[in-house]
Amino acid sequence: MSAEHDTADRIAELLRRCAMADPAAFRALYDLRSARLYGVALRITRQPALAADAVHDAMLQVWRNASRYDPARGNADAWLLGLVRYRSLDIANRGRREVLGAEVAEPVDEAPDPLARLTASREGERLRECLEEVEPDRRRLVVMAFVEGLTHSQVAARSRQPLGTVKSSIRRALMALRSCLDPGGRAKR
Amino acid sequence: MSDAIDPGDTPDLRAAEYVLGTLEPAERLAFEAEMARDPSLLAAVAAWKDWLAPLALTVEPATPPPELWTRLQLATGVREAEPSRQPVLSRLWRSPAVWRTTTAAAMALAASFAFIAFRPGEPKVAVLLAPNAPQPAFLLRATARGNGRIEPLNPAAVEAGRDLELWAMGPNDARPHSLGVLPVTGRSGFFPAPPGTQVLVSQEPAGGSPTGQPTGPVLYSGTLR
Numbered sequence: 226m227s228a229e230h231d232t233a234d235r236i237a238e239l240l241r242r243c244a245m246a247d248p249a250a251f252r253a254l255y256d257l258r259s260a261r262l263y264g265v266a267l268r269i270t271r272q273p274a275l276a277a278d279a280v281h282d283a284m285l286q287v288w289r290n291a292s293r294y295d296p297a298r299g300n301a302d303a304w305l306l307g308l309v310r311y312r313s314l315d316i317a318n319r320g321r322r323e324v325l326g327a328e329v330a331e332p333v334d335e336a337p338d339p340l341a342r343l344t345a346s347r348e349g350e351r352l353r354e355c356l357e358e359v360e361p362d363r364r365r366l367v368v369m370a371f372v373e374g375l376t377h378s379q380v381a382a383r384s385r386q387p388l389g390t391v392k393s394s395i396r397r398a399l400m401a402l403r404s405c406l407d408p409g410g411r412a413k414r
Numbered sequence: 415m416s417d418a419i420d421p422g423d424t425p426d427l428r429a430a431e432y433v434l435g436t437l438e439p440a441e442r443l444a445f446e447a448e449m450a451r452d453p454s455l456l457a458a459v460a461a462w463k464d465w466l467a468p469l470a471l472t473v474e475p476a477t478p479p480p481e482l483w484t485r486l487q488l489a490t491g492v493r494e495a496e497p498s499r500q501p502v503l504s505r506l507w508r509s510p511a512v513w514r515t516t517t518a519a520a521m522a523l524a525a526s527f528a529f530i531a532f533r534p535g536e537p538k539v540a541v542l543l544a545p546n547a548p549q550p551a552f553l554l555r556a557t558a559r560g561n562g563r564i565e566p567l568n569p570a571a572v573e574a575g576r577d578l579e580l581w582a583m584g585p586n587d588a589r590p591h592s593l594g595v596l597p598v599t600g601r602s603g604f605f606p607a608p609p610g611t612q613v614l615v616s617q618e619p620a621g622g623s624p625t626g627q628p629t630g631p632v633l634y635s636g637t638l639r
Contacts, residue, residue: 248490248492248493251490251492252492255483255486259478259482259483260475260476260477260478261470261473261475263475263476263477263478263482264473264474264475264476265470265473267476268473269435273479276476276478277478277479277481277482277485280478280482281482281485281486281489284486285486285489285490288486288490288492298456298457298460299460299461299463299464300463300464300467302467303463303464303467304463306463306467306470307433307463307467310435310470314435314442318439318442339472340472342471342472343468343469343471343472345471346468346471348464348465348467348468349468349471352465352466352468352469353468367434368469368472370434370435370436371434371435371466371469372469372472372473374435375435375436376435376436376437376438376439377431377436377437377438378438380436395431395434395436396427396431399427399430399431399434400427402465403426403430403465406465407461407465
């Protein structure tokens with residue numbers, strides 16, 4: 226069992242304790258995950274103050290609504306990440322994007338092989354195997370959209386491709402991922 | 415599936431795009447409304463969250479600013495103290511049994527607080543505790559007329575080149591406001607604070623926080639009762 230998998234179990238346990246208003250669990254959760262969550266929020270909002278707001282709001286939601294996390298419904302780490310991404314996308318869409326209008330292509334310190342980091346967890350390893358089956362240009366669009374928190378039109382502007390092409394490329398990549406990650410179609414459609 | 419054909423728009427794909435974050439703001443709202451009507455979409459969204467979440471591993475973690483934890487503490491009322499300390503102290507205050515069973519030293523300590531806390535009307539007190547020390551570090555007393563005094567009981571030595579700064583955040587305040595830098599010998603002054611006000615002592619650069627908000631770790635905290 227990988228270290229990341231243990232981490233997901235630990236997070237599930239901390240969420241359970243947060244649901245019972247255990248402050249030490251809240252602090253432990255913060256210590257364990259704030260850097261990962263802030264990193265994610267920073268890439269999406271691109272401003273430290275907005276990223277801090279996103280993590281603040283998400284952690285506050287955790288404290289108030291930890292009882293809403295349902296272990297049967299998914300991985301605890303993914304749930305936590307989902308909260309922060311949701312707030313980050315919301316904040317980014319309300320603020321910067323509308324003000325800026327046209328997307329500016331910004332240099333991003335992309336790791337030479339970002340997918341190499343996925344091997345840190347069992348779920349990540351599985352995703353990586355499936356991503357490697359996806360055509361590289363489409364894969365790049367999916368990873369860019371997720372990491373930078375971009376909408377279809379923003380991905381189109383960034384990659385200098387027509388919107389329709391971007392949409393269908395991403396859809397095809399997602400469908401390929403789905404049939405690889407969930408070959409029997411067991412997850413509910 | 416041919417490369418030339420768009421796979422089209424299925425609920426599962428919309429769920430995937432929703433989790434990926436590529437839906438435009440209006441589409442996003444429309445999908446959320448759809449989700450509210452059709453709970454089966456929630457399962458699709460949860461599955462996609464699990465599948466795509468590892469992509470976050472490709473992002474470099476970054477240390478959040480220290481005041482983020484302070485803000486969370488204030489918003490949640492979570493103390494940095496270990497969970498057992500505050501309940502123990504408030505039990506001490508409330509329980510008559512404690513007078514019979516605790517040691518003389520603990521009784522003396524508890525009695526001094528109990529006297530202040532239980533005296534009808536004024537003053538109100540806040541006992542400021544450090545996260546990992548059993549001893550109260552500061553005692554703050556405030557009258558309804560807005561006069562207060564903070565007394566050091568057992569604070570740790572202040573790091574060289576640093577100052578302690580006192581902050582208060584009322585039940586309806588969005589942010590803490592500074593009550594000034596603390597001389598280690600204690601301080602008297604105007605302290606307009608309703609009951610329930612969170613009182614914090616943070617460690618700041620010499621002369622106090624440069625931003626008007628706590629920037630350093632919150633060393634001691636308590637609630638005015």
